[in-house]
Amino acid sequence: MIIGLSNNNLLSELNNIGVHPLSINIFLNKSSIVPIKIFNVKSPACNIIKQEMLSLGGDCAVNKYCINCKIDKSDIILLGTYKQYSRLINKLAIMDFFGIKEVSKEIKNYIDKKEIKTVLKDGRSIDYKTMKVMGIINCTPDSFYEGSRKNTVEEALKTAERMIKEGAEILDIGGESTRPGSDPVSLEEEISRVVPVIEAIKNKFKDIIISIDTYRAKTAKMAIEAGADIVNDISGMTFDSNMVKVIKEYNVPVIIMHIKGTPKNMQANPEYEDLMKEVSLYFKERIDYAKENGIGEDKIILDPGIGFGKTMEHNLTLMNRIEEIKSFNMPILLAASRKSTIGKVLGGLKTEDRLEGTIAISCLAVEKGLQMVRVHDVKENVRAIKMLEAIKCM
Template sequence: MILKLEPQTLANEFSQLGIHPASEAIFLHKSEIVPLKILNIRTPAANIIKQEMLACGGDCAIPAGCVVCAEERVDVILLGTYKHYARLLEKLTQMPYFGMAEIKRELTAILDAPIPQTILADGRTLNYDKMLVMGILNITPDSFYAGSRVSQLEQVVERAGEMLRQGASVLDIGGESTRPGSDAVAAEEEQKRVVPVIKALKERYPASVISIDTYRASTAEAALAAGADIINDVTAMEGDAAMSDLVVDSKAPVILMHMRGTPKNMQQNCEYKNVVTEVAAYLLQRANVLEKRGVTKEKIIFDPGIGFAKNIEQNLQLIKGLKSLTGLGYPVLLAASRKSTIGSVLGGVPAEERLEGTIAASCQAVYAGAQMVRVHDVQENLRAIRMLEAILCPSHI
């Protein structure tokens, strides 16, 4: 009898087999093909890397015209285990040409990336040894999901307390709907909605971690003064030029989300050649704006922006390809809860009937190695996540 094994079961299988403990890591590094995509490298470099990967026992996919240098620059896809990549890095050390040094630096960074973490301005740390759940509290009259709307202050405080008891690690407070086609509200109105809520939550739950969902620096500043810990900017700091200054000065972490245009017109901006690659490149570029000013990765979180300037197919491609983001070394937040793509996939069901689809998306985030999900239903999602984590890694129980 011959059995096919899942990569996640190998550590346990090796243990039961009785191998020498020092051998386990060696075997695990040989057990999984890790596909990597290198973007926009010089064609001679692509040809050399192809040959070197083959010599190492791995492989490399290159465009058909690459051998004759039909294009000056190309993308390539590497196929290898960690052992193959270790050999490739040794070879690249001896090749100081065609941009190989930068390729080696990026390969080393992505292969040796530590588990990310987020450091709050007060020194507290969000650790991601297990996936965290962010609970949504919309202080708005027009959010797409009526079940997330809360208007009375005491009602918000009680809802927040329930989410915290259910296991929410972060509470996300928003005072303006950013659903497709929505209109902006005045900054004064947005602040009037969120600032009293944040103050009340910090008074009742002083240890809570609060995220302010805004693209306005003035609202974010007022929210931080009221006790907020994280800025969640759907425009990745492009909506307000002062936002980057605030992030630098406040030392508060920021969630950078991908979007094109504004919520009013974003669904008219859904043209992509490769949505996963383009979203990743955009978020890296926005992070670079901060890193040039001394902001570290521990202050930056990526959100691919499900439903923001993407159609159904593109949203599904992003969720499926989420590992392309989680491999970049930054914490990744998936915010797909009850969104219209789920409703469409499930046959046009309304937001009130999209819980199961949301849980499926949260489980995919676990498989992809994401650090957090933003959801309306904390308990249901967290239970599904913890069960899947226990199946994939029993030591997490």
């Protein structure tokens, strides 16, 4: 009898047949092909890397004109196991020409991934051994989902208490709606909405992690001083040049979201030549910017920005290929709760009828190995996530 094995269970099956413990990693590194895409490699280097991969039993896909160098550069796709990549790194590391040595370093950085964690300003770490659920509290009268709107501090505090009991480990507090077509509120209005709520929640629940949803540095500063632990900036620190200074000064993590345009115009026919490449390049530039300004890797969380400058097809593609964003080896937040893509896919459902679609996306996040989801309905999503995590742990 022969049965096919799932890669998820290969480790337990190796143990079941009694292999030597020291050989387990050797087998795991040979277990599956891991496709890797590298951008803008010089044509001569493409040809050399391809030959080296072939010699190791792997392969390398390049542009058809690389062979005769009719093009200057090409993106390449490597097809190999971790064992083959380890050997390739050593072979390329001594080739100090055509940028090959730099390619070797890039592959090594990709392969040698560190444990993902987020360090808060007080020294606590979020370790992501399980999916973290972020509950949404909108201190606004006009957020796209009416059920999330909280008009008083007391209302917000009751919601926070319920969400914490239901399993939320992070609460995201926002004072301005960023739904498509929305107009901004004044700085003073935003601060007056969020700061009293953050103070009240932190006074009652000292250990809860609070995220401030803002793209304004002054709001972020006031929120942090009131007790906020994370800044959730939909502009990726592009709107306010002082935001990066506040993040660095107060030593807090930042959620960098991808957006094309602004909330006012982002859904006016958004277009991409290569969606995943453009999103990835955006994150690369923003991560480099953060690092150059003294923000460490353990302070950065990435949000692909579902619904922010993207069509339904863009959103579905992004969620289907979300694992590619994991290449940065940083926590990924998937924030799609009750958004319009769910309504469109399910036949034009209104916002209040999109719970099941939201739960499906939270389960996708678990299956794809992401770290965090941002939801309106904590209890239902937490239960679905715990069930799926229990299955995956077997």
